[in-house]
Amino acid sequence: MQKVIAQTEDIPPGEMMEAEFDGRPIVICRAADGEFHAFTNLCPHQGAPLSKGKLCGAPEPTDYVGEYNYKNEGNILRCPWHGREFDIKNHGRMLANDKQKLREYKLFIEDGNITLYK
Amino acid sequence: MKGECHNHMSLIDTDIHERVSYQELLPYLEQPWKRYITDCHWIQEKHMPYTQPAVAGVDRADARVPDGRPAGSDLGFMQEQLLDSHGHEYGILTGALDPSPSSMHGWYEMATALASAYNDWQLDHWLEKDSRLYGSVHIAAQEPAAAAREIERVGSHPKMVQVLLPIDDILWGDPYYHPIFEAAEKHQLMIGMHHNEPPVHFGKWPKYFIEWHTLIPTAHMNQVTNMVFSGVFDKFPGLKLMMIEGGFTYAPFLMKKMDQQYKDLRHEVPWVKRMPSDIIRDHLCFTTQPLEELKKWELMQMIDQMGSDELISFSTDYPHWDYDSPERALPPRLDEDLKTKIFSENARQFYPKLR
């Protein structure tokens, strides 16, 4: 099945939009590079609506105490409740535990339409 | 979402934060107190070097009122997002922590005026507007006589279920504060203790928020230990204490440790006449949030070690960022009887005015 979810111009880079696909809530994220990524809109922790969180950056891991290297602006989805971080450019993997990731949906762009399919 | 996991079970939520703006308190304040806010810009003192670093500060990012007002400030939105959508039977309001009169380090007269104003505002705007909501009496506990007068003034209201004491840097078990407990007991009010900004690091704050937030239960442990060994529950047999927002997983350790210490050192506190763990079982209850992603067997072990399944009461902490979902926070497949106790019956037994 496939479904047109939104138009590309509906979502500027660094923004999100909630939608529905196959009867499930999903979130479409537009990364800093302009690409689109779709995930479940339910946080795997306690089910918060991820689209109400923020696409932001995050300090990358470092070997030096006190060093903050804030990177990936617009590519890290932070949950609106407990703030867990998911990397939308890395299949929605959680930064604190990369064994956990968001369920990702496949999509393609054609004529300005964002289409989800499975 | 409603009842998905707890099967339309009755829910008594023991920690909900309503929020006032100083502007809303003005009609409830007399002069000169009012002008210290309007003309002199009084604000509640704050101590921590950090902010609450969630997506929207201390609040859930989706709990801001749609018209832009802060989370927890609008009854209608709270009803929609919390009470109606999860099917709450009752919710206990535990204050916004700002103002927190009992946390002030001076000017107790202003604190006393703020506490009265807060209670009146809470009654008018929340407790008398939604039959599901019950509230906490705010006091300026640094002046026990004035605090007792405030308890006398509003404590008999049927919607007031407890007296709120913040967990900061005062241990409330000292006999100096006992007039508060005497007044509370007289009005069938329990004591609710909720942390404000406890200095958990040797009287100061640790370097990072994550350390402070991890160590909040240690501030709760200070209070539990102090209340029991100060003989509060021996002196006020009708009094009970709800420990709010520190979770409960520290309780098994503390009960074991206090019992062992009591056997060795009872002579120092001869006014304590029973095993501390028995006192805790008879007089204390702990709200569940923030839950530590326990597996069912881990939760069952904790309950087993506490020697009772009647010591924990579910709480969401709405609208704060470390909110626990009634459907998702506890491990799945708990026995129905236990769920009924955690979600409602333990709170109902704890607060006489809910029965």
Ligand code: FES
């Ligand atoms: S619900 Fe998303 S981090 Fe907890």
